[in-house]
Amino acid sequence: MKKEVEVIVYGANQLCPSCIHLPSSKETYEWLEAALKRKYPEQPFTIRYVDFTNPEMDKDKEFSERIVEEDLFYPVVTVEGEIVGEGNPRLKTIYKEMEQYGYEAK
Structure with a gap:
């Protein structure tokens, strides 16, 4: 691994008007945190x-x-300041960006 990266989920308590049937920003953050910890233990x-x-x-x-x-x-997901997802972020895209920094799936 090259360096420890910072992932930030920017969101709001109010749901995005264009994202009515999607999880809240906070739920997306919790889901993403769990997924990344499982993928990169x-x-x-x-x-x-x-x-x-x-x-x-x-x-x-x-x-x-x-x-x-x-x-x-929103939510807008960044990895090291680069936007990797917004609205309904895709794990595959986020994983790909993480792997650019040397993270390896386990």
């Missing part, structure tokens, strides 16, 4: 949930503003 990574309507950390504010300005579908 004993391979450390950081995963965080950020409410983009009220980001607590300064480093999340700029991206949170981008979500609003570009009218992105």
Whole structure:
């Protein structure tokens, strides 16, 4: 593994208007965290949930503003700052990005 990556799920308490029948942002975060831990056991990574309507950390504010300005579908999933999914993120795409950083499926 090249380095420990940071995965961030940006979402909001309110469901995305275009994503009515999909899980909430928080549910997506929990599902993604569990899936990544199963796929890459004993391979450390950081995963965080950020409410983009009220980001607590300064480093999340700029991206949170981008979500609003570009009218992105949420949740928005990033790996090392690169968008890898929005609205209904696909595990296959996220796994592919993780493997670019040296993560190996177990």
